[in-house]
Amino acid sequence: MREGIFGTLTLFMVLLTLLPLWKHPVWWVRSWDFPRLQLCSVAFGLLIGQAIFFSHAEPLRVVTIALCALCLAYHAWWIIPYTRMWRHEVKPALESEDHPRISVMTANVLTPNRNAEGLRALVQEHQPDVLVTLETDAWWEAQLSSLESAYPYSIRCPLDNLYGMHVYSRFPLENAETSFLVEDDVPSMHALVVISEQLKVRMHFLHPAPPSPTENDSSTERDVELLIVAKSVKDDPGTPIIVTGDLNDVAWSANTRLFRKTSGLLDPRVGRAMINSFHAKYWFLRWPLDHLFHSHHFRLVRIGRLPAFGSDHFPVLVELQYAPAPEQQSLQSDADDEQAVAEKVAQKDASAEDVPEPEKR
Known part of the structure; x- marks a missing residue:
């Protein structure tokens, strides 16, 4: 039962990860550009759940875990630049008060x-x-x-x-x-x-x-x-x-x-x-x-x-x-x-x- 649930959720996560790669402008495709942070959280949760409930010895489970990890890494790649882990694109202001x-x-x-x-x-x-x-x-x-x-x-x-x-x-x-x-x-x-x-x-x-x-x-x-x-x-x-x-x-x-x-x-x-x-x-x-x-x-x-x-x-x-x-x-x-x-x-x-x-x- 658990395997079926995690497998279905993983396939759904893969679908939502791949869908925005399709460059079609229709709203139900482009709307999945938005929740990268939320999808990261879901992928991370799936990884934690699989680590708790499943053995990693079986090949199918290894594939499921790998797919979740790839989805997590892909979504994180988009949003990490907007965290302190990335270098500043814009320099901080100078201390001088002479600049408008x-x-x-x-x-x-x-x-x-x-x-x-x-x-x-x-x-x-x-x-x-x-x-x-x-x-x-x-x-x-x-x-x-x-x-x-x-x-x-x-x-x-x-x-x-x-x-x-x-x-x-x-x-x-x-x-x-x-x-x-x-x-x-x-x-x-x-x-x-x-x-x-x-x-x-x-x-x-x-x-x-x-x-x-x-x-x-x-x-x-x-x-x-x-x-x-x-x-x-x-x-x-x-x-x-x-x-x-x-x-x-x-x-x-x-x-x-x-x-x-x-x-x-x-x-x-x-x-x-x-x-x-x-x-x-x-x-x-x-x-x-x-x-x-x-x-x-x-x-x-x-x-x-x-x-x-x-x-x-x-x-x-x-x-x-x-x-x-x-x-x-x-x-x-x-x-x-x-x-x-x-x-x-x-x-x-x-x-x-x-x-x-x-x-x-």
Whole structure:
């Protein structure tokens, strides 16, 4: 009986491990990119159970144990870079106070959530320079109007479809623009954040729709939006750049890695922590959906997940120091990556030329 249970669970684990290798964008395939940490835990539990209950002398049991170990190692390979066992991709900030800083807080509010006071309290406590809110509708816009004195510059796009977006900034915003890059009802925002006369940061705020049975049937729309932004910023290596938002993809997915390779942007979580921002209400189902990537012009002051305020996402706060370090390197792309990007982008009527470049206007 036990052998049958463990054998079935092992075969199921092997299936879930192999399924994401199929590059099909359909949601029920791509959704298994997300729970790498959970699958690691299940594979480890199976190994412990087999070690306790079974003798390792029989060949079939040895094969079962080996398959579990391989699954565990494979999933761990994806997530270990987001632990302290990996080297930092982004250098820590310099002790000198002479270098400008910018802090960015992203908060997917969950439109039906009505705890606006909870979010306002977090903003008051942490006082980010730039606040990005996602899923904000007209009600949320009205509730956040009290922030206008501290954040006099803003971009607003209230929507009732779970894709409303607002950006509030202490710093002036130049050439701010709201775009619908891939889908007509899914906005993105783009602006030049003016920290000083000498320092302006190109920022892109994104929230593409996820692959799911209630959203898009496939990941194509999400993937294309991320990749055309990646191609756009790749062509602007001299400008300080930040891309942030709820990308509806995990840090370790193949497409996020392709975004990093194409854009050349850095991930401050590498070598530090996963920063699992979703799901705030279920501790056993959490993964990193809210991201901030940046160019080599910045070093990391701090990064962290803030307390929940009623949404299904935790807010995330990142503070960066402007201290260019060209030796900081992201993942490197090759010819196969470039071909993969071209094939994905060709599936939609969109291109990197559609992405606003606020510093060039």
